[in-house]
Amino acid sequence: MMVPVTTANGKTTGVRRxxxxxxxxxxxxxxxxxxxxxxxxxxxxxxxxxxxAARAGVDPAMVNHWFGSxxxxxxxxxxxxxxxxxxxxxQVTADGPEHLGDNIVRTFLANWxxxxxxxxxxxxxxVTARDEALRALKDFxxxxxxxxxxxxxxxxxxxxxxxxxxxxxxxxxMARYVIGLEPLASADIETIVAGVxxxxxRYLTGDID
Amino acid sequence: MMVPVTTANGKTTGVRRxxxxxxxxxxxxxxxxxxxxxxxxxxxxxxxxxxxAARAGVDPAMVNHWFGSxxxxxxxxxxxxxxxxxxxxxQVTADGPEHLGDNIVRTFLANWxxxxxxxxxxxxxxVTARDEALRALKDFxxxxxxxxxxxxxxxxxxxxxxxxxxxxxxxxxMARYVIGLEPLASADIETIVAGVxxxxxRYLTGDID
DNA sequence: GACTGAATTCAACAAGCGTTGAGATCTGCC
DNA sequence: GGCAGATCTCAACGCTTGTTGAATTCAGTC
Numbered sequence: 002m003m004v005p006v007t008t009a010n011g012k013t014t015g016v017r018r019x020x021x022x023x024x025x026x027x028x029x030x031x032x033x034x035x036x037x038x039x040x041x042x043x044x045x046x047x048x049x050x051x052x053x054a055a056r057a058g059v060d061p062a063m064v065n066h067w068f069g070s071x072x073x074x075x076x077x078x079x080x081x082x083x084x085x086x087x088x089x090x091x092q093v094t095a096d097g098p099e100h101l102g103d104n105i106v107r108t109f110l111a112n113w114x115x116x117x118x119x120x121x122x123x124x125x126x127x128v129t130a131r132d133e134a135l136r137a138l139k140d141f142x143x144x145x146x147x148x149x150x151x152x153x154x155x156x157x158x159x160x161x162x163x164x165x166x167x168x169x170x171x172x173x174x175m176a177r178y179v180i181g182l183e184p185l186a187s188a189d190i191e192t193i194v195a196g197v198x199x200x201x202x203r204y205l206t207g208d209i210d
Numbered sequence: 211m212m213v214p215v216t217t218a219n220g221k222t223t224g225v226r227r228x229x230x231x232x233x234x235x236x237x238x239x240x241x242x243x244x245x246x247x248x249x250x251x252x253x254x255x256x257x258x259x260x261x262x263a264a265r266a267g268v269d270p271a272m273v274n275h276w277f278g279s280x281x282x283x284x285x286x287x288x289x290x291x292x293x294x295x296x297x298x299x300x301q302v303t304a305d306g307p308e309h310l311g312d313n314i315v316r317t318f319l320a321n322w323x324x325x326x327x328x329x330x331x332x333x334x335x336x337v338t339a340r341d342e343a344l345r346a347l348k349d350f351x352x353x354x355x356x357x358x359x360x361x362x363x364x365x366x367x368x369x370x371x372x373x374x375x376x377x378x379x380x381x382x383x384m385a386r387y388v389i390g391l392e393p394l395a396s397a398d399i400e401t402i403v404a405g406v407x408x409x410x411x412r413y414l415t416g417d418i419d
Numbered sequence: 420g421a422c423t424g425a426a427t428t429c430a431a432c433a434a435g436c437g438t439t440g441a442g443a444t445c446t447g448c449c
Numbered sequence: 450g451g452c453a454g455a456t457c458t459c460a461a462c463g464c465t466t467g468t469t470g471a472a473t474t475c476a477g478t479c
Contacts, residue, residue, distance in 0.1 A: 028426080043338065046255035047339060049467085050467060059427085060427065060428050062427080062429080062469080063427070064468090065467080065469075071468090126337075126338045129252065129338075130255070143391060161393050161397070161405070164394035165394065165405050167385060168385035168386075168406075169378055170381070171380075171389070172376075172379070173377045175384060176380060177377075179337065180344060180348055181344075182348060182351075182352060183369065184370050185370070186373075188370070195418060195419055209404060210404055237457085258435085258436070259438085268458095270437085271440095271457080272458090273437090273438090274437080279437075
């Protein structure tokens with residue numbers, strides 16, 4: 002049997018002390034961050050409660066204490082969209098209909114290359130395991146983003162145009178972040194904008210017959 | 211305790227008879243078919259050996275008997291591409307460079323709307339769980355399909371063009387078959403060809419700067 | 420400075436997983 | 450028609466999973 006060795010500053014070597022931690026350590030936030038990363042890397046099934054807790058440096062039981070269940074943690078860490086769709090919508094439509102393609106691609110890439118990418122990847126990687134992930138992805142892309150965009154552009158057949166746009170955006174996300182297709186995965190933003198923006202522009206305001 | 215009731219024709223009610231089955235029932239093939247469907251619907255982790263065997267109407271131990279392991283079954287059912295890339299390549303490039311977009315979209319859709327779709331969906335849904343699935347998807351799309359197409363088209367920056375094409379094809383597959391984005395998911399092939407073919411055409415032979 | 424309650428670890432649970440070995444039954448061959 | 454081997458079911462194994470309850474320690478309050 003191992004004996005806890007308590008050092009002078011209150012920390013332990015080898016075995017962690019029980020009971021409440023000294024103030025200032027936000028276990029809840031650490032779990033959310035760790036969960037986001039684990040879900041992004043391994044998907045819902047592959048990320049275990051134990052691996053998430055280990056990454057957060059915390060006991061697995063903390064997941065149930067703070068979030069009730071693994072599902073609860075998933076809902077908080079991944080299912081909650083971390084930004085306001087309306088703000089993004091205004092940003093994208095600000096320069097008029099003829100710059101929609103450019104702005105959309107640039108906005109998505111900037112967000113995904115940053116912290117927002119983990120949430121998107123986690124969503125995509127968990128689509129199979131959790132129905133809510135699928136619904137969230139669908140709702141967000143079509144209803145919150147591209148429906149508003151097609152309305153702002155005032156184009157005909159808005160639903161078809163919206164789903165065409167969504168298909169290219171999803172494909173770009175899959176290729177760049179999930180599958181890692183080179184050279185797209187390492188390309189700088191401007192290269193991708195030059196390639197993909199005209200596609201979205203045509204899907205929105207061009208001829209699709 | 212339940213007692214096996216053997217009927218006149220040798221079949222049993224309630225409890226299945228032990229031992230070798232009468233000839234003619236191809237358990238191996240049934241398992242491959244069932245596995246393809248289960249992997250497509252639930253991904254690698256979600257599809258259990260027991261659920262696959264149940265769908266095939268067979269004992270779970272048959273998976274190990276015929277394929278060694280769950281991985282072995284996955285390799286046979288999903289990882290083995292069910293058609294010859296060279297044939298598809300010839301088919302797609304037959305009408306000259308200016309019809310590449312049309313032919314590519316039509317070919318992929320025709321294949322995926324049929325039996326080939328299950329394999330693709332299973333691949334995509336298992337990308338997270340199995341590295342081989344990711345590698346197979348990447349290799350197939352880029353190295354086998356679009357690398358040959360860009361070479362046939364003789365275009366500049368073939369790798370970038372290939373990955374752009376792959377991104378739109380993957381996105382279309384995700385939207386139509388995995389996420390089920392309407393109206394794209396239910397649209398007829400010609401509608402999608404009209405929308406997406408010009409995109410691929412431009413990615414291959416157009417201006418992407 | 421004692422006391423209440425919140426935070427944390429630990430040990431253990433039941434359920435589900437892939438896998439295995441033993442036994443039962445059929446087929447093909449001589 | 451008997452025998453070897455292939456096919457198949459059954460029961461069980463060991464492992465991992467999400468979850469829980471008890472025990473322990475700290476923070477805040479009067």
